[in-house]
Amino acid sequence: DAGVTQSPTHLIKTRGQQVTLRCSPISGHKSVSWYQQVLGQGPQFIFQYYEKEERGRGNFPDRFSARQFPNYSSELNVNALLLGDSALYLCASSGHLENTIYFGEGSWLTVV
């Protein structure tokens, strides 16, 4: 079975632009979470979605938004990009009856 897949793997954006990152969870997993990992730090929780509803939000500005689709895939959107948004964005999925969270390889975002 495929693991958590994310796209794109790398991208470069200019300050002020908008970006959309995509994630497909492990087959059968209904929960998707997003994390931001700035270089040299541990990942920080951004959002969690379960059954297409937002279940949790971390301490991130409203420029960050996400959604989950009927097939449980998810998108993370970031508007008005800042240099500080440069990071590895990790998507994770988990099943309902287990609390193990599996991570994708991430999307590297560079804002110039």
Added chain:
Amino acid sequence: AQSVTQLDSHVSVSEGTPVLLRCNYSSSYSPSLFWYVQHPNKGLQLLLKYTSAATLVKGINGFEAEFKKSETSFHLTKPSAHMSDAAEYFCVVSDRNDYKLSFGAGTTVTVRA
């Protein structure tokens, strides 16, 4: 709210010697605890997890961790380090009823030949 503190930002060991990565946690509820590893330019791989079963948890690649409630610790060990163990290690805690993960700052492991 839950949190973890990784007591060492960097650990350097010789190949074939033991590895010890220290982690203390804080949680209002019965926690779930994890160790994840991240190799350079890669995503996160689960090494092991504790969810209130046996306090000594065995993981992949020879790693194990012991949950000590009295010390609020969850230290990671490996008897004999391999060059491929060089990576960043994260101690992680979550509330049993909440899938949000709280990561420590990470410990960088280097292995000397």
